[in-house]
Amino acid sequence: MPSFKQRLASIDVFRALTMFLMIFVNDLWTLSAIPQWLEHTEAAEDGMGLADTVFPAFLFIVGLSIPFAIGNRWAKGASQTNILGHILVRTIALLVMGFFHVNLESYNNEAALLPKAIWEILLTISYFLIWLDYTPSLSRQKKILLQSAGIVLLAFLAIMYKGSENGERVWLKPHWWGILGLIGWSYLLSALIFLYAKGKLPVLIGALLFFTLFNIAAKAGWLQVLEPVKPYVWITGDGSSPSLTMAGIITAVLYAGLADKGKYTHCLMLLLLLGVIMLAGGFAIRPLAGISKIRATPSWVMICTGISILVFAALVWLVDRKNKQAAFAMLKPAGTSTLTAYLLPYIFYPLFPLIGVSLPALLLTGSIGIVKSLIFALLIILLTGLLEKWRIRLKI
Numbered sequence: 201m202p203s204f205k206q207r208l209a210s211i212d213v214f215r216a217l218t219m220f221l222m223i224f225v226n227d228l229w230t231l232s233a234i235p236q237w238l239e240h241t242e243a244a245e246d247g248m249g250l251a252d253t254v255f256p257a258f259l260f261i262v263g264l265s266i267p268f269a270i271g272n273r274w275a276k277g278a279s280q281t282n283i284l285g286h287i288l289v290r291t292i293a294l295l296v297m298g299f300f301h302v303n304l305e306s307y308n309n310e311a312a313l314l315p316k317a318i319w320e321i322l323l324t325i326s327y328f329l330i331w332l333d334y335t336p337s338l339s340r341q342k343k344i345l346l347q348s349a350g351i352v353l354l355a356f357l358a359i360m361y362k363g364s365e366n367g368e369r370v371w372l373k374p375h376w377w378g379i380l381g382l383i384g385w386s387y388l389l390s391a392l393i394f395l396y397a398k399g400k401l402p403v404l405i406g407a408l409l410f411f412t413l414f415n416i417a418a419k420a421g422w423l424q425v426l427e428p429v430k431p432y433v434w435i436t437g438d439g440s441s442p443s444l445t446m447a448g449i450i451t452a453v454l455y456a457g458l459a460d461k462g463k464y465t466h467c468l469m470l471l472l473l474l475g476v477i478m479l480a481g482g483f484a485i486r487p488l489a490g491i492s493k494i495r496a497t498p499s500w501v502m503i504c505t506g507i508s509i510l511v512f513a514a515l516v517w518l519v520d521r522k523n524k525q526a527a528f529a530m531l532k533p534a535g536t537s538t539l540t541a542y543l544l545p546y547i548f549y550p551l552f553p554l555i556g557v558s559l560p561a562l563l564l565t566g567s568i569g570i571v572k573s574l575i576f577a578l579l580i581i582l583l584t585g586l587l588e589k590w591r592i593r594l595k596i
Contacts, residue, residue, distance in 0.1 A: 202456030204271025216535030246490030263448020298381025478506030
């Protein structure tokens with residue numbers, strides 16, 4: 201099995217670029233009159249825009265990171281039970297954040313005692329209190345006090361929540377778990393498979409084939425017999441999300457195995473071949489259900505996997521082999537404090553209307569609006585870097 205001892209700068213750069221794009225495309229809702237190819241395609245459409253490639257790329261990166269994270273713990277002598285505990289704690293954190301975030305969409309401003317903007321800002325503050333990367337110089341008592349304050353605040357916000365669904369008042373409920381929740385479920389399944397397979401490639405490939413076939417079967421209507429249990433037990437995204445994460449794991453295992461032997465040229469050629477095969481396979485299976493992120497179709501999964509593999513191969517060559525990571529220095533905080541960068545907009549979006557800040561229509565329209573969203577994403581990342589220097593960053 202590969203050693204997984206070397207941390208790849210290319211993965212951090214890939215993560216940083218993806219988070220930059222995620223913040224950018226998430227800001228597109230503030231704009232009007234922008235090209236359709238930047239946005240998500242509608243559920244009924246057969247196609248995909250730039251926004252439809254960002255989340256799958258992040259799931260793929262989660263998979264890329266798993267072998268190196270777990271391999272590093274194996275190298276330090278951590279037991280399987282210890283690593284399992286870390287996986288579960290991380291999963292629970294992602295599920296909790298995703299659960300609360302998805303309920304923002306159905307928040308009822310009229311029925312709730314707290315305005316949505318206040319509830320959203322306090323929610324984000326509670327995340328920072330609970331999961332902040334506290335400095336070792338802080339006493340254990342103070343850390344527990346601050347984390348407890350975050351938990352109490354989160355519980356208070358849960359009690360105060362009022363939502364609406366189909367004209368009826370509802371409380372907090374899972375819905376679709378949100379972006380962070382989907383990442384959490386995919387991480388849990390994929391990390392457990394890698395942990396107990398101990399990195400054995402045939403088992404990992406078997407898991408990828410299972411999730412892929414499950415996704416195909418779900419979209420082909422072959423799993424109708426399982427509909428009664430679907431609300432209670434199901435694979436997230438009809439198998440699409442863990443497929444992307446498992447593809448990332450396999451890519452990392454293949455890379456590390458060849459890199460350990462110094463076969464970098466062979467590695468790059470293999471990655472290019474795999475990327476092209478996945479792209480071709482995605483277009484070949486397109487007639488089954490079309491290309492759609494919202495419907496999580498097999499074609500979308502395979503095409504996005506192919507794109508992610510090719511981008512990773514390019515970054516391995518540029519960053520790891522040609523040592524050009526300095527070119528991405530400005531975006532680095534998005535790769536090292538990724539969760540912090542993702543959550544900061546959840547403070548600024550509700551804060552602006554509260555303090556009476558609004559942008560002129562010129563900055564929210566067309567090409568100028570796109571530039572505004574790019575600048576916003578960059579400013580969020582620069583702020584993330586500043587907070588990182590002050591050790592204000594989330595760690596799960």
